[in-house]
Amino acid sequence: MTGRRLASDGEANVGPNQRPGVTNTQSTLIQIDNHGPWTVTPEPRREVDLQTLQSRLYADLSQLFGNRxxxxxxxxxxxxxxxTxxxxEAAHAVIQESVANRYPVTVSLSVAVDSSPAAALGVATSQLQNAGSAQDHARTEILTGTPLPPGASIAVLARPRCAPVLSLLPLASSRGLPSSGQSASLRERSSPVRGSARRRLTGQLSRNQIRRPDKPGYIYTVGPSHRRNFIYQRLLQLGMSRDVQRRDVLKGVGITGISVGLAGCNGNGNGEDTATDEGNGNGSGGSGGLEISTSVEDTETxxxxxxxxxxxxxxxxxxxxxxxASSGVNVPVSDGTLAPSEVVGCSPSSTAISVTNLEDDDYIFRTAPSDILQGxxxxxxMSDRLGASSxxxxxxDNDxxxxxxxxxxxxxxxEVLSQNAYAQGSSSYSSVVQTALNGNPDGLFIVGYPEDGQQLFxxxxxxxxxxxxxxxxxxxxxxxxxxxxxxxMDNVTGTAPAAGGPAQEAFTAAFEERYGESPGVFTAQSYDSAAVLIxxxxxAGExxxxxxxxxxxxxxxxDGMEVTPENxxxxxxxxxxxxxVNYQGASSDVNFNEAGDPANAAYDIWEFDGQDSESTTAVDTQSFEGDNPEGSGPSTDEIPGSDLSRTVELGILLPTTGNLASVGEPMTRAAEMPALEVNEADLS
Structure with missing residues (x-):
């Protein structure tokens, strides 16, 4: 990118307080580049437009940095x-590029390190000032400063009796995570931890993850500050003496990767020795049974x-x-990464027709119906229920x-009076809305996502x-x-693929029992997707x-034994x-046709419940059957089956930030459920 300048090797972009062996803080100053021209091009803009752009940018920066x-x-x-x-450097560059792709303005970033956050910010400010004024046309997308180097040291933790040992590992990536092949084991005492959890706390891990001990089957990424308390609380559960001060633990969990263990912790949490052999004393777990290992990633929409x-x-x-989730993400991911890598993808909510038409060698499936039906x-x-004639x-503006x-x-x-595309991330949609209203149509058909929907409506x-x-x-x-x-929004009606499968009620009850809330849009499809993959x-047995x-x-x-979320x-x-087996799902009967699409589908017709609620209500459901209701397409004649001592690897790739964050979180929880159910059963 033009204007980008990185500190040369050997430059010390550090503050006066930085000292060897002391935990340091890395700060990044983000400054909008010359945005004066935007405020008057192509015509003078209102102050509210600038305020809207700045507030949206702040929210996106919070997500972009927070996700890392x-x-x-x-x-x-x-x-x-x-x-930060x-x-x-690479992570900062990706964020900078993301802003440039979404906004009519760019940002410059300055990185500095010091044991004092205020001093680090002072250095970052000076670096950016040295690169030029924010009003300088030539200063565009500057990226300056030196991030913390790999292997940066952190404070050494004192080791009282039964205290956790936090072993320093060199940084293997931009996020300070364990490198490939390194394990992050939590050596447990006997009784409090289930055997199924034990298998998630030990063993070989991928380059940037450990298994979450509080959530069987879920990957926990080692990161800085806001996860330190989680580690401390978990160590207490596993037997660390409460005499160990929280601040002593937290200051030992720094920016580098960590391997966590309990030293001399065969205790009951009160400093008393209760050494036992490996096992939890209740006959469950620890037997090396079938395990579903899930790796969760965020698409950011x-x-x-x-x-x-x-x-x-x-x-x-x-x-x-x-x-x-979204077709604008699913099509390039499926076409560019999954199918060429011979990895099976099964989307719970990508509905675009282009997914059906992918040349994917049958690696791409979905449990959400195609837009051919929804259109x-x-x-x-619009015509029959709402009575609109124009x-x-x-x-x-995507697939x-x-x-x-x-x-x-x-x-x-x-009659269709006009068809109007709009871009994501705009600060105003007044112009395109006015164009759509020209001619006084009886109705508007609006396609988009919640984040842009706020401004558009x-x-x-x-x-x-x-x-x-x-x-x-x-x-x-x-x-x-x-x-x-x-x-x-009383004049708004919606449609959505319905959770109209044979096991809808069983799934709903299980979701509510586990998470204490009702399932949302595409949660049933998410469960079904993960369940069929497992x-x-x-x-397949491998x-x-x-x-x-x-x-x-x-x-x-x-054919085969009928399987539902209930069994x-x-x-x-x-x-x-x-x-x-014949899986009968929560969203549909999940019979795949030759394109990997659902052979049958149901759609909810729904309405908003008003400003004082955060829910919607389905007022009707319509069902549709395809040409081959029982499904069709290629499959192998043999079912090898599995040894119950193996591990099944499942990836979950859904949005937890960006336009679909509000629906992505419950979808992710639903996708985790089948793995949790198997792991909790401790099959062997």
């Missing part, structure tokens, strides 16, 4: 400060971030991935928006009296929208993408024995 274990502090909108321990995350999973040897459903709802459309818009426009029986309600009937698809199904825009892997692919229809389509563990045992 940094933390952003608010100062003033054109200057933001971040604590463990983020190297961006194709570039999704591709990078997919490459990390593929590099770890994951043979199958539940994901991705027809939307057109029917419409205009607004759609996000998902374009293809669903085209299918709707082709299927609508009335604010602009709509400030322009219109709300007399138009608006129809939106599942991409905008976020019950918090009315409260965020300050309108009950069954196919166990049927972590090989091609072998998993060849078993997908053997476990999903008829999923029994189904795993059945297929491990080499027997066929």
């Amino acid at each position: 274990e940094g933390y952003v502090f608010f100062t003033r909108f054109n200057n933001v400060v971040a604590v 321990d463990g983020l190297d 961006r194709s570039s971030a999704g591709s990078e995350a997919a490459e990390r999973l593929v590099g770890q040897g994951v043979p199958m991935i539940c994901g991705t 027809q459903v939307d057109a029917s709802v 419409v205009s459309t607004l759609y996000v 998902y928006g374009q293809q669903l818009n085209d299918q709707f426009a082709e299927s609508f029986s009335g 604010r602009d709509y309600y400030s322009t219109s009296d709300g007399s138009e009937d608006i129809l939106i698809p599942d991409g905008l199904r976020d019950g918090a929208l009315p409260g965020q825009i300050g309108n009950d 069954l196919a892997n166990v049927a 972590n090989d993408g091609t072998a998993v692919r060849d078993q997908m229809r053997n476990v999903a389509n008829p 999923f563990v029994e189904g795993v045992e059945e297929v491990a024995a080499g027997n066929p």
Whole structure:
């Protein structure tokens, strides 16, 4: 990028307080580059437009740095400060590029290190000032300073009796994580920890992860400050004496990777020795039974971030991935990474028609129905249910928006006055909304995502009296929208793939029992995606993408023992024995056609519950059957089955930040459920 200048080797971009052997803080100053021209181009903009752009940028920076274990502090909108321990030059460059791709302005970054955060910030400020003024046209996208080097030292932890030992490991990546082959074991005492958890706390790990001891089957990434308390609390659970001060533990968990163990901790948490042999005393776990190991990555609802995350999973040897979510991410990830790497992908929510048309050698599946069906459903709802004879459309300018818009426009029986694309991340949609309202259409069909939907609907309600009937698809199904825009949105109706499978009620009850909340949009599809992948892997007997692919229809389509979320563990045992099963899901019967799409589908028609609620209500459900309701497509004739002592590797690649963060978190929890159920059963 133009203007980027990195400190040369040997430059000491450090503060006066930095001392060898002392834990240091890395700070990054983020400054918006010359944004004066934007405020008057192509015409003078309102102050509110600038404020909106700055606030959106601050929110995105919080996500971009936070997703990489940094933390952003608010100062003033054109200057933001971040604590970035463990983020190297490449991570900063990716964030800088992400901003440039989304915004009409750019940012410059200055990195400095010191044992005093204030001193580090002072150095960062001086470096950026030396590069030029923020109003200087020539100063664009500067990246200056030297991040903490690999192997940076941290404070040595004192070792009282039964205290945790935090072993220093060299930084292997930009995030300060263990390098490949290094283990991060938590040597446990006997009784408090289940055997299934024990297997997640020991053994060989991927380059940047440890197993989460509080959440069987979930990967825990070692990171800085906000995870230190988790480690301390977990060590207490495992028997560390409470006489060890929390601050002594936390100061020993720095920016480098760590290997955590308990030294001399055969105790009960009160300093008393209770040494026993390995085992938990209750007969469960520790037997080396079947384990589902899940690796979770965030797509950030961006194709570039999704591709990078997919490459990390593929590099770890994951043979199958539940994901991705949005079609704008799923198509490039599937076409560019998963299929060429012979890794099976099964998306729970990517609905674009282009997914069906991928030349993927049958490695790409999905449990969400194609927009071919939803476009027809939307057109029917608009004309028959809402009574609109003329419409205009607004759609996000990507595969998902374009293809669903085209299918709707082709299927609508009335007049389509205009079709209007809009870009993600804009600070105002007033112009495109006004264009769509020209001609006084009876209805508007709007395709997009919640984050952009907030601004788009604010602009709509400030322009219109709300007399138009608006129809939106599942991409905008976020019950918090009315409260965020300050309108009950009574004139808005939505459609979404329904959780209308044979086991919908069983899944709903299990989700509510485990998480204490109701499942949301695409959570049923997420469970089904992960469940079918696990069954196919166990049927194949190996972590090989091609072998998993060849078993997908053997476990999903008829015939065989009927398996649902209610008896999923029994189904795993059945297929491990080499027997066929027929998975009947929470979202549908999950029969795959020759393209890897669901052969059948159901759609909810739903409405918002108003500003005082963060929920939506389904008011009707419509079901559709494909040409081959029982599914079709290639599969192998043999089911090798599995030794119950093996580990099944499952990747989960869904958005926890970005436009779909509000739905991505519950989808991720749902995708984890099948793995948790198997691990808790301790099959052997």
